[in-house]
Amino acid sequence: MSAVEADFVIAGGGSAGCILAARLSEDPTASVILLEAGPPDRDMWIHVPMGYAKLFGSGRYDWRYETEPEPGLENRRIHWPRGKVLGGSGSVNGLVFLRGSPRDFDRWAQAGARGWGWDEVEPVFRALETWEGPPSEGRGTTGPVHVCAPKMSRAAAAFIDACANAGLPRNRDWNNGQPIDGAGPVQLNTRRGRRSSTAREYLKPAMGRPNLQVVTGAIATRILVENGRATGITAMTPGGERTYTARRQVVVSAGAIETPKLLMLSGIGDGAHLAEMGIETRLHAPGVGQNLQDHLIAKFILRTSPCGTINEIMRNPFRQAGMGLGYLLARGGPLAIGAGEANAFARVTPGAEEAEVQLLFINFAVLTYQEGLLPHPGIMFNFGQCRPDSRGRITLRSPDIADKPVIRANYLDHPNDVRVMIEAAKLSRRVIEQQPLAGLIEGEIRPGKDARDDDAYLRHIRATASTVFHPCGTVRMGSDDLAPLDPELRFKGIDGLTVADASAFPLIPSPNIQPAVMMLAERAAGFLRRR
Structure with a gap:
């Protein structure tokens, strides 16, 4: 076993880890090692926005997790793709860029994450982005991550008009500091038609620094703890097992699943569970692996008349060639679009103070990404709850690093989640029956035109x-005894250990969570440098 030493050792080169490595290595007197389990992000399809669908189908850069049988979902196991590549899930996701509602972060502060209210985090959101749309005081113009609203398809525009006819207000900018509400075009983190990930925008410019070492193919196996202080990370690398010693701080940014797994394998977690696994308890921290949250979605899948859907393009070799040529020459067209083209947020229960559900319009139709596109023109949109009340947990399956953890999401465990999801389905039905969208629809594949009551x-x-694909909350920050982290992301009870990724969220944000991960990583880097 060989050893390498640095001031900071970061386990996990995902959306958060790339930011941390870049920011910490800005100090030329501080040495930084970044460990990433996956390969470099060199695959062409990582950088083509629409390539996310191809990557999900292949599983090539995927940890390939799945839940245990979910009682609320007919005991089905749910595939949980997570990125295993430099940039993490931010290198393979659908690129939807939504900060969240200001109230999301005020709720963080109310839940014990003091200093994380909207007034504290909003300047960080602005600083990390370059907004390529109309000028706005609420948007950043000089940040590393580029954000734009690409040109919509005919069907996406019809979806927004239908939402307006269903009573939802129009919204041109979800990220201007106002509550998220209404219907409008999606914003994507892309730059000149390519994915604007933290691996590309933060890490790549920093990789020439002599004080930064990036090690890919390095699977962290244990956090080393001596006399109550984290001193380093052991990892399996292509060259064998190595120890990476941290003079100042060990930072774990391995994501909402691998972070609690690594902590527990290191003897940091619930003592009773660790004893069951035959692992010596270094610190009894029963909150590790608890508080798991995720957004659940179901779909309306619709057959349409020809209106420029991806299904039509991919069935016509000439149109395929035109799409590819348009992307190569101008970095535009369908290949420059990510997971969706339009969003809607709405209140669906009496007395709701803000949006409770999200609809995401997608200009193609599949039953599953693995099966691929349906053989006819089609669209779909996801409907789901913004802030689910159900809570799950992550535990170890065994003390073997090669074994995937036990994931229990407990979807629909809370009765309010059932109620809100049904109301989201009703809203979806109302939208697809409005013009001009209704005029494009020729058939309903799922749930079927006869599904019109709560039971159906x-x-x-x-x-x-x-x-x-939004798991979070499994090593939350807070002021209560069960919260493993304090509001500066320091692990309580172990010096020299910081956790900075989606596992630190106390509560799930209302929409897609990647911008919140970026914001958290920027703040974590600031905390570490000030120390």
């Missing part, structure tokens, strides 16, 4: 719903 919608949700 709930059957559809239980039989087909899945993850939106």
Whole structure:
């Protein structure tokens, strides 16, 4: 076993880890080692926005997790793709860029994450982005991550008009500091038609620094703790097992699944569970692996008349060639679009103070990404709850690093989640019956035109719903005794250990969570440098 030493050792080169490595290495007197389990992000399809669908289908850069049988979803196991590549899930996701509602972060502060209210985090959101849309005081103009609203398809524009006819206000900018509400075009983190990931925008410019070492193919196996202080990381690398010693700080940014797993394998977690696994307890921290949250979605999948859907393009060799040529020459067209083209946020229960559900319009139709596109023109949109009340947990399956953890999401465990998901389905039905969208629809594949009451919608949700790929909260920050982290992301009870990724969220934000991960990583880097 060989050893390498640095001031900071970071386990996990995902969206957060790339930011941390870049920011910490800005100090030329501080040495930084970044460990990433996956390969470099060299695959062409990582950088083509629409390539996310191809990557999900292949599983090439995926940890390939799945949940245990979910009681609320007919005991189905749900595939949980997580990025295993430099840039993490930010290198393979659908690029939807939504900060969240200001109230999301005020709730963080109210839940014990003091200093994380909207007034504290909003300047960080502005600083990390370059907004390529109309000028706005609420948007950043000089940040590393580029954000734009690409040109929409005919069907996406019809979806927004239909939402307006269903009573939702129009919204041109989800990220201007106002509550998220209404219907409008999606914003994507892309730059000149290519993915604007933290691996590309933060890490790549920093990789020439002599004080930064990036090690790919390095799977962290244990956090080393001596006399109550984290002193380093052991990892399996292509060259064998190595120890990476941290003079100042060990930072774990391995994500909402691998971070609690690594902590528990290191003897940091619930003592009773660790004893069951035959692992010596270094610190009894029962909150590790608890508080798991995720967004659940179900879909309306619709057959349409020809209107420029990806299904049509991919069935016509000439149109395929035109799409590819348009992307190569101008970095535009369908290949420059990510997971969706339009969003809608709405209140669906009496007395709601802000949006409770999200609809995401997608200009193609599949039953699953693995099966590929349906053989006819089609669209779909996801509907889901913004802030689920159900909570799950992550535990170890065994003390073997090669074994995947036990994931219990507990979808629809809370009765309020059932109620809100049914109301989201009703809103979706109302939208697709409005013009001009209704004029494009020729058939309904799922849930079927006869699904119109609560029981039918709930059957559809239980039989087909899945993850939106937003797991978080499993090593939360807070001021109570069960919160493993303090509000500066320091692990309570172990000196020299910081956790900085989506696992630190106390509560799930209302929409897609990647911008919140970026914001958290920027703040974590600031905390570490000030120390």
